[in-house]
Amino acid sequence: MSQNIQIGTRKRSRANMNNSSTTTGPSGNTSSNKTFLDNFEESRTNRLLDEMFARQNSFLTDNLRNSLDLNQTDNPLRPRQHQHQLFLDNENAIELDDEPRIINTTISNNNNNHNSSRVDEEADDDIIFIKEQPIQFSSPLILPSSSSINTDNAATRNNAGSAATATSNSTYITTPKKFKKQRTISLPQLPLSKLSYQSSYFGVPDQSNAIVPRVTQTENELLHLTGSCAKTLEGNKSVNLTIAHSTSPFYNPPAHVTSLPQSSLKRQIGSSLRKFKSNSSSESASSNKSNFKTDKDGHYVYQENDIFGSGGRFIVKDLLGQGTFGKVLKCIDNKYEPNYVAVKVIRAVDRYREAAKTELRILQTIMNNDPKGQFQCLLLRECFDYKNHICLVTDLYGRSIYDFMCSNGIARFPGSHVQAIARQLIRSVCFLHDLGIIHTDLKPENILICDETHIAQNLPLKTVQSLSKRRREASKGKRKILKTPEIKIIDFGSAIFHYEYHPPVISTRHYRAPEIVLGLGWSFPCDIWSIACVLVELVIGESLYPIHENLEHMAMMQRINGSPFPTDIIDKMFYKSKHKLGNSPSDLNSTVIKHFDRKTLSLQWPEKNKRGDTITTEKSMKRVLQSCDRLDIYISKVLKQDYGDSFSINWNLPPEKNWSLISSKLLWKRQIHSSSNSATNELDKETFLFWYWFIDLLRKMFEFDPTKRITAKDALDHEWFNLGILDDGITTYNNTQG
Numbered sequence: 001m002s003q004n005i006q007i008g009t010r011k012r013s014r015a016n017m018n019n020s021s022t023t024t025g026p027s028g029n030t031s032s033n034k035t036f037l038d039n040f041e042e043s044r045t046n047r048l049l050d051e052m053f054a055r056q057n058s059f060l061t062d063n064l065r066n067s068l069d070l071n072q073t074d075n076p077l078r079p080r081q082h083q084h085q086l087f088l089d090n091e092n093a094i095e096l097d098d099e100p101r102i103i104n105t106t107i108s109n110n111n112n113n114h115n116s117s118r119v120d121e122e123a124d125d126d127i128i129f130i131k132e133q134p135i136q137f138s139s140p141l142i143l144p145s146s147s148s149i150n151t152d153n154a155a156t157r158n159n160a161g162s163a164a165t166a167t168s169n170s171t172y173i174t175t176p177k178k179f180k181k182q183r184t185i186s187l188p189q190l191p192l193s194k195l196s197y198q199s200s201y202f203g204v205p206d207q208s209n210a211i212v213p214r215v216t217q218t219e220n221e222l223l224h225l226t227g228s229c230a231k232t233l234e235g236n237k238s239v240n241l242t243i244a245h246s247t248s249p250f251y252n253p254p255a256h257v258t259s260l261p262q263s264s265l266k267r268q269i270g271s272s273l274r275k276f277k278s279n280s281s282s283e284s285a286s287s288n289k290s291n292f293k294t295d296k297d298g299h300y301v302y303q304e305n306d307i308f309g310s311g312g313r314f315i316v317k318d319l320l321g322q323g324t325f326g327k328v329l330k331c332i333d334n335k336y337e338p339n340y341v342a343v344k345v346i347r348a349v350d351r352y353r354e355a356a357k358t359e360l361r362i363l364q365t366i367m368n369n370d371p372k373g374q375f376q377c378l379l380l381r382e383c384f385d386y387k388n389h390i391c392l393v394t395d396l397y398g399r400s401i402y403d404f405m406c407s408n409g410i411a412r413f414p415g416s417h418v419q420a421i422a423r424q425l426i427r428s429v430c431f432l433h434d435l436g437i438i439h440t441d442l443k444p445e446n447i448l449i450c451d452e453t454h455i456a457q458n459l460p461l462k463t464v465q466s467l468s469k470r471r472r473e474a475s476k477g478k479r480k481i482l483k484t485p486e487i488k489i490i491d492f493g494s495a496i497f498h499y500e501y502h503p504p505v506i507s508t509r510h511y512r513a514p515e516i517v518l519g520l521g522w523s524f525p526c527d528i529w530s531i532a533c534v535l536v537e538l539v540i541g542e543s544l545y546p547i548h549e550n551l552e553h554m555a556m557m558q559r560i561n562g563s564p565f566p567t568d569i570i571d572k573m574f575y576k577s578k579h580k581l582g583n584s585p586s587d588l589n590s591t592v593i594k595h596f597d598r599k600t601l602s603l604q605w606p607e608k609n610k611r612g613d614t615i616t617t618e619k620s621m622k623r624v625l626q627s628c629d630r631l632d633i634y635i636s637k638v639l640k641q642d643y644g645d646s647f648s649i650n651w652n653l654p655p656e657k658n659w660s661l662i663s664s665k666l667l668w669k670r671q672i673h674s675s676s677n678s679a680t681n682e683l684d685k686e687t688f689l690f691w692y693w694f695i696d697l698l699r700k701m702f703e704f705d706p707t708k709r710i711t712a713k714d715a716l717d718h719e720w721f722n723l724g725i726l727d728d729g730i731t732t733y734n735n736t737q738g
């Protein structure tokens with residue numbers, strides 16, 4: 001039975017991969033004389049790294065427990081009312097000295113971060129931040145305290161600036177004085193939300209060739225697709241695949257197989273053989289033939305208990321997924337313990353074999369630089385060629401986030417889990433980008449859950465009745481909350497090295513960045529856009545862009561960002577098209593360019609015919625105008641379900657002002673309802689701030705212009721990752737930690 005529960009209605013697949021036949025280049029970066037398996041060797045560095053991570057993990061877990069205990073001493077049900085302000089403000093700032101200096105915003109409670117500018121006066125812990133803050137004028141909350149700047153004026157300027165220019169002008173400047181942050185107590189965070197990142201953990205590839213990736217994009221790269229096809233081909237040529245021979249395990253059991261406990265081996269193989277015989281009566285189950293078949297399209301034909309690989313090493317147990325590239329199988333591996341693995345069997349077609357070689361080089365680079373899997377990327381265990389199918393052997397994980405959401409009574413994740421997943425995703429992509437790798441296909445289907453253990457809460461009958469039949473059946477009327485939202489990023493089948501060939505269209509539609517839709521050059525920032533789409537999906541429980549074509553996609557992007565495409569970007573689109581720079585999507589003119597006015601450089605939506613009649617369908621108008629909204633308003637609407645009608649984030653307001661509006665509404669409601677005992681959801685300031693800053697980060701990730709979009713590294717330093725929340729995700733974690 002397939003583990004892949006397909007209950008969703010959408011069919012989402014990545015961009016057409018026909019171009020990938022020409023792709024794939026050199027792995028100038030992989031250690032040439034060494035196989036990647038050499039990295040399994042215990043080196044001193046690895047041991048040190050292990051110890052560091054173990055220390056960090058136990059430190060973070062202890063801190064979470066402490067902070068929960070602390071919260072619970074006051075009131076087990078609600079976050080306690082904090083006496084201290086969460087952020088630096090005029091009154092709370094403590095003057096230290098007068099020297100201006102550049103201040104690092106690294107998370108302050110990271111034991112391993114020696115570069116942090118943390119003031120380490122005494123043992124710090126998870127719930128107390130002593131931190132130096134830079135001043136960021138586009139960030140409404142953090143203002144200089146005793147500087148000569150008039151706070152009101154600065155705030156006014158800031159509001160105007162943030163409304164007009166979004167976050168692109170978010171320049172950090174240093175305060176004229178150095179401040180020590182007031183001790184503050186924040187709500188708890190999961191340890192996964194606080195994972196640290198230092199690129200010095202691994203060696204930057206290509207150092208010898210001096211190709212150190214710059215993980216952003218220049219204006220020039222909007223016009224010219226970077227990357228060389230020749231490098232791709234050259235890289236793929238360097239791939240040497242071991243040919244696995246299909247001899248029967250019953251004739252020539254390999255030495256390592258015979259070293260397994262004989263009873264278990266016989267049991268596995270015996271049962272496989274019995275099932276195989278009964279399943280295929282018409283075929284001879286002669287023991288020296290492999291029962292592994294390929295169809296006319298080059299796909300392996302799935303059959304449970306098939307045996308394949310050298311010496312019949314793998315026994316097929318389940319079909320985990322299938323895509324354009326091939327099939328992913330859950331298999332018993334007779335060589336190693338624990339012996340379940342996932343094997344991606346690539347189609348036996350030259351084009352896909354060629355693309356798989358790039359995937360292989362990417363996976364090898366990841367493996368070389370993170371042999372212990374600290375950065376949430378799938379690890380390649382082995383690779384071989386079997387009957388013209390390239391087979392990639394990896395660890396086996398749970399279902400994808402997409403499948404988990406489909407089978408959940410409430411698809412939305414708790415805020416604490418959104419933050420933990422965001423941290424892992426951004427950190428993982430930061431690692432990839434530092435290695436010069438662009439994933440290009442980040443989506444919930446390509447994010448796997450490491451451990452699916454969860455608690456299940458019964459949903460009220462009314463909620464169950466409102467679910468679709470499919471969801472009702474799949475969820476059994478329950479809301480599932482993972483105990484540990486640890487994830488792994490998979491599917492490097494479309495990933496590229498930044499200096500290799502870039503196909504003109506990448507990503508699955510819903511997660512596709514505007515520069516790709518507009519036919520401009522793309523680079524690392526496209527991954528950041530995709531992550532932002534995924535994060536919104538985790539919060540709202542459905543796809544942010546449920547679209548299938550370019551015009552509606554562009555109209556929705558403008559609606560969600562609350563602003564039109566910047567004219568300089570559209571200008572570049574026209575220029576690139578006019579001068580035929582780089583390769584463009586074949587339908588660019590007919591589905592994108594024709595919808596922009598050449599003079600005003602604005603999108604003409606809704607679409608009109610020559611007579612001026614609107615020809616956009618009513619359904620499409622509804623999807624854009626009714627179903628979606630500016631991001632802060634859209635997310636607020638969903639969160640009202642948890643926090644009541646008063647919850648409303650307005651990204652044009654500074655957080656203090658936004659909060660005072662909400663709290664006055666709450667006060668008013670409490671007075672109205674005091675006699676009627678109405679159960680209005682309580683909302684505290686820190687919970688509001690958690691969501692406010694989440695939306696602030698999203699806004700920076702959804703920057704239209706990729707040259708101005710926040711990088712993964714800067715996103716890890718965003719204020720949001722210093723904020724906690726007390727919700728079901730935290731209590732579930734705490735209850736399971738003993």
Ligand SMILES: Nc1ncnc2c1ncn2[C@@H]1O[C@H](COP(=O)(O)OP(=O)(O)OP(=O)(O)O)[C@@H](O)[C@H]1O
Nearest residue numbers: 320321323324325326328342395396397445491493
């Ligand atoms: N290591 C793994 N453990 C568990 N399941 C996996 C693993 N790798 C892949 N899968 C499952 O197989 C599915 C397809 O995997 P993958 O995306 O790598 O293949 P693909 O052929 O590139 O698919 P697509 O063309 O849809 O992108 C995944 O969505 C996931 O459900």
